[in-house]
Amino acid sequence: MAELDFKELQELAAEILGVEPEQVQMNVSFQRDLAADSLDLVELIAAVEDKYDVELPEEQLEQMKNVGDLWQFLEAREAERTRA
Amino acid sequence: MAIKAAPRVRSDAVPLRTFRSAGRPVAIAGLGIHAPEKVLTNQDLERMVETSDQWIRERTGIRRRHIAEPGTTTFSLATEAAREALAASTVRPEELDMILVATSTPDGPFPSVACRVQGELGVPGACAMDLLAACTGFVYALSAAEAYVSSGRADTVLVIGAEVLSRLVDWKDRGTSVIFADGAAAAVLRPAQRGAGFVAWCLGSDGRGYDQITCGNPTLGGYASGESAPRIAMKGPDVFKFATDIFIRQAFAVAEEAGIDIDDIDLFVPHQANSRIIEAAARRVGLPMERVMVNIDEYGNTSTATIGLALHDALRQGRLKSGDRVLIAGFGSGLTWGACLLEWE
Numbered sequence: 001m002a003e004l005d006f007k008e009l010q011e012l013a014a015e016i017l018g019v020e021p022e023q024v025q026m027n028v029s030f031q032r033d034l035a036a037d038s039l040d041l042v043e044l045i046a047a048v049e050d051k052y053d054v055e056l057p058e059e060q061l062e063q064m065k066n067v068g069d070l071w072q073f074l075e076a077r078e079a080e081r082t083r084a
Numbered sequence: 085m086a087i088k089a090a091p092r093v094r095s096d097a098v099p100l101r102t103f104r105s106a107g108r109p110v111a112i113a114g115l116g117i118h119a120p121e122k123v124l125t126n127q128d129l130e131r132m133v134e135t136s137d138q139w140i141r142e143r144t145g146i147r148r149r150h151i152a153e154p155g156t157t158t159f160s161l162a163t164e165a166a167r168e169a170l171a172a173s174t175v176r177p178e179e180l181d182m183i184l185v186a187t188s189t190p191d192g193p194f195p196s197v198a199c200r201v202q203g204e205l206g207v208p209g210a211c212a213m214d215l216l217a218a219c220t221g222f223v224y225a226l227s228a229a230e231a232y233v234s235s236g237r238a239d240t241v242l243v244i245g246a247e248v249l250s251r252l253v254d255w256k257d258r259g260t261s262v263i264f265a266d267g268a269a270a271a272v273l274r275p276a277q278r279g280a281g282f283v284a285w286c287l288g289s290d291g292r293g294y295d296q297i298t299c300g301n302p303t304l305g306g307y308a309s310g311e312s313a314p315r316i317a318m319k320g321p322d323v324f325k326f327a328t329d330i331f332i333r334q335a336f337a338v339a340e341e342a343g344i345d346i347d348d349i350d351l352f353v354p355h356q357a358n359s360r361i362i363e364a365a366a367r368r369v370g371l372p373m374e375r376v377m378v379n380i381d382e383y384g385n386t387s388t389a390t391i392g393l394a395l396h397d398a399l400r401q402g403r404l405k406s407g408d409r410v411l412i413a414g415f416g417s418g419l420t421w422g423a424c425l426l427e428w429e
Contacts, residue, residue, distance in 0.1 A: 037143070039320070042325045046368070049092060
């Protein structure tokens with residue numbers, strides 16, 4: 001399985017949140033820095049689930065404040081799949 | 085043309101029920117609408133609740149909405165729309181076999197709005213009844229009407245969606261007060277004169293989601309809880325998620341049942357709940373906005389009336405032509421959802 005490409009997540013988030021891909025960095029907060037409101041986040045999650053074929057449990061969503069949190073979740077899922 | 089792949093479905097997603105139309109083909113012969121004269125703009129709302137024109141436009145797409153004056157009844161709005169639809173379809177009121185009114189805001193528990201419309205039209209005899217499926221009501225009513233006409237139990241059915249939601253709005257809630265509004269739309273269904281008419285359907289409900297969009301105490305409802313003035317409440321983000329998902333899944337389910345591709349759809353006429361739900365769904369379905377009808381800017385969310393208002397505007401703007409494949413889709417409190425594909429007559 002190919003490794004995940006952070007650039008792709010940057011582009012996906014940028015399209016949905018209406019920001020530039022370069023603004024989407026690991027240490028950036030969705031709400032504070034990218035001005036994402038609750039509806040933006042719902043839409044982003046749906047797009048991420050589609051693209052990466054994952055399901056994001058509600059309780060984990062609440063903890064994902066930064067882009068890095070989401071990225072770590074995706075990487076962990078990818079690692080699980082590679083092992084499986 | 086490449087078949088667009090449906091987005092992935094969550095493992096806990098409800099299975100969708102679809103079916104094809106059978107019997108004689110049925111079409112919409114004419115449309116009519118009525119909106120109260122009084123207009124409430126976003127600027128007006130700025131003076132009533134903590135909000136701004138920009139906030140409302142960015143989150144809902146709404147610029148203005150029509151609000152009924154005190155004393156205005158749901159049946160009077162419905163009757164105005166009905167008269168216009170009958171005139172547009174050149175059907176005499178006496179020809180009606182059935183009057184179906186979808187509404188969440190009848191003027192009282194009984195008599196039905198449908199019977200009041202019938203009284204106003206002065207055409208006794210036809211079977212008249214109301215149907216409640218919240219914002220999905222218009223699609224449910226269309227499906228019931230289509231079933232009666234296709235099976236030969238009726239030749240001419242009047243379907244109406246009419247609401248005076250403004251009376252249930254909590255004017256202190258900036259999440260919902262800016263969204264809901266009043267209006268009515270009507271359609272006359274008859275055997276298709278040419279073309280296929282209604283082709284395929286997807287209808288369903290999930291009562292586990294009863295508390296997502298409510299009016300009055302979510303568990304007991306407005307009556308048992310003894311509330312004198314129950315108000316609309318909505319779990320915004322949950323509804324947004326449900327709504328976009330169900331729009332997308334219904335679009336693919338109905339297209340598949342009809343044996344067409346998403347690309348074959350000429351016009352998507354969604355329930356006008358929120359332009360962001362519509363845009364998010366269209367983006368994921370892969371339909372360009374040129375093929376999506378949006379008129380929420382003018383009317384707000386009028387529940388059962390939105391789809392008829394949108395169809396009527398599409399027709400008036402020349403965006404709906406004979407032979408066009410039209411996808412209609414709605415969702416609402418319940419939870420309920422419904423969609424259909426039809427060939428415009």
